[in-house]
Each structure stands twice: as C-alpha cells, then as structure tokens.
Amino acid sequence: MKIAIFENETSMVEGAFDALNLAFFGNRIMYKYFINSQDAKPYESLKEFDLIFIDIQLTAKSELDGFNLIATLLPIVGEKKMAIITGFSKNEGILAELGLPNIPIIIKPVDFKKIQFFLESYFPHLT
Numbered sequence: 001m002k003i004a005i006f007e008n009e010t011s012m013v014e015g016a017f018d019a020l021n022l023a024f025f026g027n028r029i030m031y032k033y034f035i036n037s038q039d040a041k042p043y044e045s046l047k048e049f050d051l052i053f054i055d056i057q058l059t060a061k062s063e064l065d066g067f068n069l070i071a072t073l074l075p076i077v078g079e080k081k082m083a084i085i086t087g088f089s090k091n092e093g094i095l096a097e098l099g100l101p102n103i104p105i106i107i108k109p110v111d112f113k114k115i116q117f118f119l120e121s122y123f124p125h126l127t
Contacts, residue, residue: 037064
C-alpha cells in the first residue's frame with residue numbers, strides 16, 4: 001500500500017504511522033511526505049497512491065492550503081482516496097461551505113491505534 005501525506009509538521013504524525021506500519025502491516029506500507037502542495041507536482045503522479053492524507057494548514061510556502069489542494073486533486077484522484085488530517089475539528093462545515101465533499105477527517109494528535117481505527121472505519125478495503 002502507498003500513502004501520501006501532506007503535512008508540514010511531520011514529527012507530529014510520523015511516529016504513529018511508523019508504529020502502525022510495523023505493528024499491523026508488516027512494514028508493507030510505503031509513505032511519502034509532502035511539506036508543500038507544489039512538492040507533489042505533477043499531481044497526476046498521486047494516482048499511484050492508495051490513500052492521500054491532507055493537512056488543512058500546510059506551510060506558508062505552500063502554493064495551496066489543504067482545502068484548495070483537495071479541490072485541485074478531486075478530479076485527478078477522486079474523493080475516495082482522500083482523508084483530512086488536522087488539529088481543527090470544525091472542518092466538516094467548512095468543506096460544505098466550499099462545496100467540497102464530506103471527506104473523512106482524523107483529528108490530531110494521532111497515535112497508531114487512532115489511525116488503525118480510522119483506516120478500518122473509512123477505508124476497510126486497505127486494511
């Protein structure tokens with residue numbers, strides 16, 4: 001399985017994803033972290049990933065914030081491959097206001113059990 005993670009504070013999630021990979025997936029998951037939206041260009045290359053986690057607040061140097069990145073990626077990868085990882089729990093309302101689909105949200109801080117439950121709940125075909 002391949003997972004793309006758009007996160008500017010990788011230290012906040014890296015340990016949880018590493019533990020999940022080791023404990024439940026036998027190190028079969030390949031992760032790729034993107035600090036900025038532009039680091040993933042051309043965006044068509046993201047089609048090869050099974051799941052894409054997007055933090056809403058990317059670094060100030062990012063061309064796109066998480067909401068705009070979601071809007072950009074929707075026609076390329078589809079909503080079924082996307083998840084939001086954020087410290088702000090009110091994003092569902094903002095997604096609706098922006099006309100974006102109700103993409104699953106995992107709230108930081110995360111640990112490997114929280115990510116495992118999230119994957120089993122929203123993306124059971126990947127577990």
